[in-house]
Amino acid sequence: MKNDKFNVIGRKLPRTDAYEKVTGKAQYAADIIFPNMCFTAQKRVPIPHGIIKKIDISEAEKVSGIDEIITSKDIPGTNMTGVVNNDQPVFAYDKIYCPADVVALVVGEDREAIRKALTLIKIEVDELPVLSDYTHALDNDTLLIHPENKSNLINYYPLRKGNIDKGFQESDIIIERTYTTPAIEHAYIEPECITAVPDFRKDVYKIYGSVQNPFTCRRIVAQVMKVPLANIYIIQNELGGSFGGKDDTMDILAARACVACKKVGKPVRIHLSREESIVESYKRHPYTMNYKVGVSSKGILKAMKIDILADGGAYASMSPFVTWRSVVQATGPYEVKNVHTDIRAVYTNNPYTGAMRGFGSPQIIFAQESLMDELAEKLHMSPIEIRRINGYKQNSETASGQILSNHIVSLNQVIDKATKESDFEKKYETYKARYPVEESSHSVNLILNDNQFSTGLNIKEGIGLACSFRGCSLGAEGVDATGALISIQKDGSVYLISGLAENGQGLRMTFSMIAAEILGISPDDIYYLEQDTSRVADGGPTVASRSTLVGGEAVKNAAKIVKRRIEKMLIDEWDLSERATLKFADHYIVHEGSGKKIAVSEACNKAYLNGVNLSAYGWFKAPEVDWDEEIGQGPAYFTYVYGCQIAEVEVNAASGKIFVKRVTAVHDAGQIINRMGALGQIYGGVYQGAGYGIMEEVIVKNTEIQNVNFDEYLIPTSVDVGEIKAFFIENPDTFGPFGAKSLGEPTLEITAAAINNAVSNALGKRFYHLPLDLEQIKTGKSLHHIKK
Amino acid sequence: MKKQYSFHRFTKLKPVLEFMNKNSTQSRVIAGGTDVLVDIRKGDSKFDAVKHIVDIHEIKELRNIGVKDNICRIGACCTFTEISNNEFVRSNFPVLKMAVEKIGSPQIRNISTIGGNICNLAACADSIAPLLVYDAKVRILSDNNERIVPLENILIKPYKTEIHPDEILTEILLPLPDKNWKYCFQKLGRRSGVSISRLSYAILLKSKNNKIEDIRFALGALFPIPKRLKVLEHELFQQTISPDLWKGVSRKVAQKILDETGVRWSTFYKIPALQQLLFSSLMNLT
């Protein structure tokens, strides 16, 4: 599949690492064995909250076969770290903040000895009361998790627009609803693994592992080791999934391994079991969201008052950034003149929460899109109509006062396409007529009486829609720039690396295709280098669906620099006018006017012999964005994407079981670079979103996670979602490479909301809490098996 | 600390029985290992005294499916894939086929065995309810003894069967049912693949002139172990089929579960859901 505009871009190509991954040849962190390598075991705290009085390792140290027991005392630099606030100890030493805290690392080559020593470490503690219910974290008399902060508030963002009271006065219908969402586990298949390897040079360490963001990891390790950044090499292995989850956790594990490595002088590996992984890693934030919304009888949104509380758990981690995205996008893609939003993230003793695919959007979209459908019902409008009336159009103004003018606002386009492809309106009306909307209450008696038995079909069909807008990349969160390095060999083969790391999403292929397009070669000619912090400049983290957009543009710029040099050389040699342009395509460079032609490989050899520099650094710095923290106003992101998903479900009214029969997903991600990769993002995103919708929940009881393996933490299997119909709208963007934007997170963030609306359409009853598991549907609440 | 075991693989029945005879209290059979390996990793106390793991998965004599004298014999080490692919089982024991097809995932079904499912005796063991409605018997061998007993008789309590440490379950014996049974099997899990049963039931029904001639119920994941409801079955003999009868039956089953298990965390979900599901199934049968 080749189109006129491009040779490589937009094609459907298998990724560079597909063969190795499918055949099991790819090497993941745990596959690599270093000589004399030590294994480790982590000693976790015995209680969720308290003061450590003594850590006694004297008995444990006597176990023969272990090398060392590492505690906070062995840390050369700082013990308190964090990606935003320095509030998380690498090794707990005076205070216990949550059950995942680790006080010591037993190191040795003999795994049995390590396990034995682990049981002999004694920790003396004074217990403190526990704060697990985050809705009480800001109560006046509550206990403080980090007393030095004087409050459990991690961060607070207000957003004020217009006059909220006036807005409600102008409203004919006002509804107020509370929505809640649970903590979610990333559920990457590969658990965390990291190995710190000493170098022959003093104070130099090479760290290999399943690290999402090598540069963040390097910063934390260097800080803990008290060595310059340049002394720490983070080398990323193949990542067996991350979804935002291999950041802080990996950084801290890397720091622990490195501290141990310094002490034992041998490679030290930390490799978590699944249970440890689920206990130790951060989660997606649980949210409690209160939405009060006013609308005129014609369906025009007049006012939205939003109050959101997020459980940050024991550490701030990414809470300030996650909740910032929520405040920007909390009203959804709808014009509302009067908005009053407050969002707070708070500390508790619960598992800490941080970055996860979606990053503060799946929660608010669940609320706002459920709310839109409920409003439509109240107004006797279709879900499409209310969105058409209020949805963003070209030059609309967002809640934060940003005018959407520099890109094509395609909300209506994606909704139109999705509703057409799924035959939404007809199905919606049919199902609704079959099961008239009425509030039926859940039965409270255990034994049914005669009229509680239903003789109709148990399976009820429903269809539901949800849509979103999403700011691309980091926005006003932070510095948004990245680089890429390209180096062409004299035979035309190419080394490529960017400052952003492969996370399993297929970035290496996307970047290879971008470079190949510019240079007129094939992605197969490109060898993508292993990610190593010493090879390329710090380009920030692989997050926020920014890789293709920001990293891709840097790759494009790098390739263009080299291309220009080759072009100049050939123009000289072929005696062409200085302004002549050459066409690089299909492995040849052609001057169309004169018919002159040379193979790319030959041109590269020529360049090499002429001393032309065939390597270059490309850089891309995102356009300026801005945010006023006092009132929550400003152009938050430099461009946005739009998506709409329609879920078709079959709900078994007897058992409460939902089957997601079909999802029609339409996304405007700008120009698609690798169609196969893009489809993969949609398929994976929809599955992950469906899991959020109907089954996933990290069950936390008194700070303790109850479901610590995949027998109890359920994610969808390949038979749990039926068909996924994926479509792209490709409105080119001004900034991204060839007009590309973002796709990774948009595909996941709307699915649960669409499913919730579909379930309402099926049952004629609304739900306000995720997940929509069997018990939620049947009894109106989740029921949990709590272990003793 | 991780324990070490000695591992013994046998390909013939006789030597296993001899080995078990000598080392009964310290041995544990492994067939597919899909329960054993999970338990060992968990550090389950049932392995505290175990020193030898005895692998019987490759014993050909335990992997046949055949019919003789109107009895279908399924070897204890037959995998669920082998059972669900067997034409004879498919056409004569549709409830069993429906149940085993829903167990775990293809990978699990390719290795896990019906004998293991019975001997592990989890509340949610999916093959047991169907075997119970087909009046299955089991053949149990030790080095010096052979016995054939109704399956029901060896099911004691969760994770505990009445198979002695020196014995091996070798075969499941199923009398050939006639073709007049109407049947249904229901498994409900939280998801569609690789799913632990929240509840399951198998029902066989024979009726004439709208009167029940014979009915068999077996339930999984609702009582501590899978169970036939014989008292209820007898009560229903010659009763006239009607929606009201089925409502009453559903309620009775629910009440019996409540009486035996009391109110648990899941009761407020399970009991109402079960009644409606059972009622719908019974209505669909008739």
Ligand SMILES: Cc1cc2nc3c(=O)[nH]c(=O)nc-3n(C[C@H](O)[C@H](O)[C@H](O)COP(=O)(O)OP(=O)(O)OC[C@H]3O[C@@H](n4cnc5c(N)ncnc54)[C@H](O)[C@@H]3O)c2cc1C
């Ligand atoms: C991912 C996964 C999904 C699963 N899904 C399901 C499911 O959907 N439904 C379900 O019912 N189960 C399920 N199981 C549980 C398990 O697969 C079944 O119980 C299976 O039938 C066990 O068979 P096995 O051959 O693997 O038994 P093993 O693990 O080898 O043995 C189980 C027990 O039986 C004993 N034993 C085995 N064979 C004999 C014999 N012939 N004589 C005497 N003792 C014997 C063993 O000593 C052991 O105590 C699942 C397990 C996993 C890991």
